[in-house]
Amino acid sequence: MQRSMAKTLSSRDLIPIGEMARRTGLSVSAIRFYEGKGLIEPVRTSGNQRRFLRSDLRRVSFILIAQQLGLTLGEIDEAMRTLPHGRTPTARDWRVISAAIRDRIEGRIAEMERMRDRLDGCIGCGCLSLEKCAIYNPDDQLSSKGPGPRTVLVG
Amino acid sequence: MQRSMAKTLSSRDLIPIGEMARRTGLSVSAIRFYEGKGLIEPVRTSGNQRRFLRSDLRRVSFILIAQQLGLTLGEIDEAMRTLPHGRTPTARDWRVISAAIRDRIEGRIAEMERMRDRLDGCIGCGCLSLEKCAIYNPDDQLSSKGPGPRTVLVG
DNA sequence: ACTTGATCTCAAGTTAAGTTGAGGTTGCAT
């Protein structure tokens, strides 16, 4: 009952974590961390060691690319769970997701341009007053409350 | 020797922390935190309570505005120490500092536009491969190493 | 004098995205 090669899981397809790290450029600890977040779900050997499938390489690629685009791991997780049955994203899925990401980026660019324009109108006014300043008092109040980092900028 | 009103520090100019909070919209704890960072230096009463000068209101305004513009507290501190004798920024100082900030913002906008363009070229290709992806393999490698948050986005 | 609200200090918690290290186990080649 083993004659056809189809669907047989050869050991060559079971990738240990170190090789995953080498092939993705991630650290071993980061990969374990992603598993903890539920972003990848490797199988285990009888001795409890992780073994990844080749589709996990694709999943990790997706994570890394989406991160470059400014998504948080939480958002990436959400995006991947949007897919039917938690499936690894295909080219078709990617088109849908990346279009959504594009909109985000556009939005953030627009936001920064508004800020730049406000600043332009403000350079030289020197008001430096919270009551009057157009930068500090924009129409949109987005004062995020609660603990945690406020504004960490990339670059 | 007290006849002229000049330079006499009336108690009306000594603002307790609660009033500072009310007037700036900050929390009391945030104001204490800023003091810890060296951004403001209130005087103390005989009973060790903080008393702020009116110029501290201006200093705090500066901090809040600069934060809206995406500077970290460290950068703000640096900017204020750039000024002669740690002086509270005036309108003139503001012009110099805000011009520098403008350049930063421009740079970040440009960076995001490059990313958007890369994404445009990539939507639909569905390569999702780390070896080939133009998003994941841009010319500029800015993989920040070390602990701490990686990329927290505002908004 | 007393009470009440405002302050004080100092330690610990929060989030994100990981890293680092200790102490112990596995798996493969010889």
Next chain:
DNA sequence: ATGCAACCTCAACTTAACTTGAGATCAAGT
């Protein structure tokens, strides 16, 4: 059978910008 690299878990540390809480003190009105 043995050696050793690779693997395992779990806890603690990192940064930024604060918040929350405990336990104590201050200031001002009655």
